[in-house]
Amino acid sequence: MHDALFVAAAALCSPEPDRVEAFGLKCYAVDKLLLPTVLRRRTSLTTRMAVTAAVHACRLAEVDPSRLPSVFASVGGEIQITDALCRTLPDIEALVSPTQFHNSVHNTTAGYWSIINQCQFATSAIAAVDDTLAMGLLEAWSQLQQTQGDMLLVCYDENWPQYLAPPMGQTAMACALVLSTQGGREQHKIALPRTSRRNLTIKQELLQFMQATPAAAVIPLLQALQSQSDKLIPLNYSGLRWYTQLV
Amino acid sequence: MTPVPVTSYATINACGLGNFAFYQALLKQQTGLGELGLLDIPFKTKVAEIRQPLPVIRPELTVYDSRNSRVALAALNHAEDGLREAVKSARSRYGAARVGVVIGTSTSGLYETEAAYAKMLNTGVMPEDFYFLSRHAYQATPRFLQHELALRGPCFAISTACSSSTKAIAAGQRLINNDICDAVLVGGVDTLCLLTLRGFNSLELVAEDFCRPMDRHRKGINIGEGAALLLLEKPNKALQQYPHVLSVGESTDAYHMSTPHPEGQGASLAMQQALQQAGLQSQAIDYLNLHATATLINDHVEAKAVEYVFKNTLPCSATKGITGHTLGAAGAIEAIVALLALKHGFIPGTWGLQQTDADCHCRVDQQTLPGQNLHIVMSNSFGFGGNNASLILSSDYA
Numbered sequence: 001m002h003d004a005l006f007v008a009a010a011a012l013c014s015p016e017p018d019r020v021e022a023f024g025l026k027c028y029a030v031d032k033l034l035l036p037t038v039l040r041r042r043t044s045l046t047t048r049m050a051v052t053a054a055v056h057a058c059r060l061a062e063v064d065p066s067r068l069p070s071v072f073a074s075v076g077g078e079i080q081i082t083d084a085l086c087r088t089l090p091d092i093e094a095l096v097s098p099t100q101f102h103n104s105v106h107n108t109t110a111g112y113w114s115i116i117n118q119c120q121f122a123t124s125a126i127a128a129v130d131d132t133l134a135m136g137l138l139e140a141w142s143q144l145q146q147t148q149g150d151m152l153l154v155c156y157d158e159n160w161p162q163y164l165a166p167p168m169g170q171t172a173m174a175c176a177l178v179l180s181t182q183g184g185r186e187q188h189k190i191a192l193p194r195t196s197r198r199n200l201t202i203k204q205e206l207l208q209f210m211q212a213t214p215a216a217a218v219i220p221l222l223q224a225l226q227s228q229s230d231k232l233i234p235l236n237y238s239g240l241r242w243y244t245q246l247v
Numbered sequence: 248m249t250p251v252p253v254t255s256y257a258t259i260n261a262c263g264l265g266n267f268a269f270y271q272a273l274l275k276q277q278t279g280l281g282e283l284g285l286l287d288i289p290f291k292t293k294v295a296e297i298r299q300p301l302p303v304i305r306p307e308l309t310v311y312d313s314r315n316s317r318v319a320l321a322a323l324n325h326a327e328d329g330l331r332e333a334v335k336s337a338r339s340r341y342g343a344a345r346v347g348v349v350i351g352t353s354t355s356g357l358y359e360t361e362a363a364y365a366k367m368l369n370t371g372v373m374p375e376d377f378y379f380l381s382r383h384a385y386q387a388t389p390r391f392l393q394h395e396l397a398l399r400g401p402c403f404a405i406s407t408a409c410s411s412s413t414k415a416i417a418a419g420q421r422l423i424n425n426d427i428c429d430a431v432l433v434g435g436v437d438t439l440c441l442l443t444l445r446g447f448n449s450l451e452l453v454a455e456d457f458c459r460p461m462d463r464h465r466k467g468i469n470i471g472e473g474a475a476l477l478l479l480e481k482p483n484k485a486l487q488q489y490p491h492v493l494s495v496g497e498s499t500d501a502y503h504m505s506t507p508h509p510e511g512q513g514a515s516l517a518m519q520q521a522l523q524q525a526g527l528q529s530q531a532i533d534y535l536n537l538h539a540t541a542t543l544i545n546d547h548v549e550a551k552a553v554e555y556v557f558k559n560t561l562p563c564s565a566t567k568g569i570t571g572h573t574l575g576a577a578g579a580i581e582a583i584v585a586l587l588a589l590k591h592g593f594i595p596g597t598w599g600l601q602q603t604d605a606d607c608h609c610r611v612d613q614q615t616l617p618g619q620n621l622h623i624v625m626s627n628s629f630g631f632g633g634n635n636a637s638l639i640l641s642s643d644y645a
Binding site for chain 2: 075
């Protein structure tokens, strides 16, 4: 059993890349051309953003997406579609769009990703509020112990209506990581996420961004990978509980 | 995968509260389906609604109060099944940080969210007691259970539509196999809401009358609600006599968001992978609880896949005529069907089935078969997004 994982590649995507790049990380704009024409109209911004990040991460890692099991981790998932449906439902005569309905499930992005890449390996869709990244890493890590090889972890959340859980959901952002049990060139190893009662400090500006942007939980990890910092890396904005470390 | 023992389990669904009530309903083929009382909808159908009073969430956890949490609490508190005591014992033996919670759900607290939106559309603001993250969000119910049971291990929701809770069982087995947890409370919880009733109706998948799984005249699903919770523990000689989760096969159709692969490729892959992981040949399976929702295409495709993997001798049955289709909870509820079948040595009948579709070549048992010697059984769950999971359970593991 491995107690650490290689991060073969990471890619970020946001409709507001500048806001993410302010933290010193490259961030791609949403590129709907990465989706087949037939799916461009049917998919939400959430899915397009998550797919953009995932495509770039797979390219950077030089892995074939059709061969990767995947975990999609998001707090709100297709929250804009769900919001629109919830606004429709009080009208008892209103038609609920069948496409919107099946596109409202939490595994919508996972489903479209599998279709785009003709990938029949397991895909999952998980949620864990502020621990979504940490639980995504744990689930990916424990799947990899079984399958060996590579897998894809995508953490993403779009903009949320601000009456749901302010300030959460202010900036839409996705992060895709290609994780691997095997190391290659220029790859970094991270430890299995663990819990701590220590309060890991996060700079105020980043903390505020993380509180409003669930997927930004990954920023301290990506910054540490960039700077090769050996400090403990918080995996959520509260700075408590789950953390990892480069090894 | 290393098999893990299921040391306790409990359910609540439209058949009643607790494992014994559920066993009686399956054995005697008493359906939980009936008229919808909870909500108003603009079409006719039958639903499997929980009618008994649900327990109250204690005041400290009021932000988690939802129909989903209450249904989960009802199963947890049912003293005859002893699940709460079993979790408490696991917590004291292993420590709170070594006990995880992984729950599958498709819509979580959406019943409350819909009511909150209706108020907001009238008044312009969300009601004061609207707590999105702890009531609506997918992770609300597992977080509630974690707090209710004072656990501190990994805690998350899996939401892959109708395969959610079978995948939660898989995740629990993995957390134990990889020494992240010593015990994991896994399962599924889903409750009735307008979105699923009206959404499935828009897709023309809802039956106006009682559903008829695998029947030549089947016309769609009846939606149900319920919770099924299972405590998985790390393998141990002293726990060998408990039923075990042997494996869960997981695959994706990569075909369509709401229609299964026409040849049942994804479904076959999930069943084959489960067999392979458990190191079993197909002949080792004594009974298969079908996903069989009673839609035209789903049942047809599943029958094809089962025929492909098992030829056509394996006894199969479908229990959604008893429980309704409980969506994200279906996998865990049907895992309990499988556990009850192993425990009591019977194959539940397929309520609603009158004449098996001539195109469905697998053997579907219409009547309950008592007096069966079952050792290893399988349960299928397939969901939107082409998301498939097949679970294999054994009566014990020596």
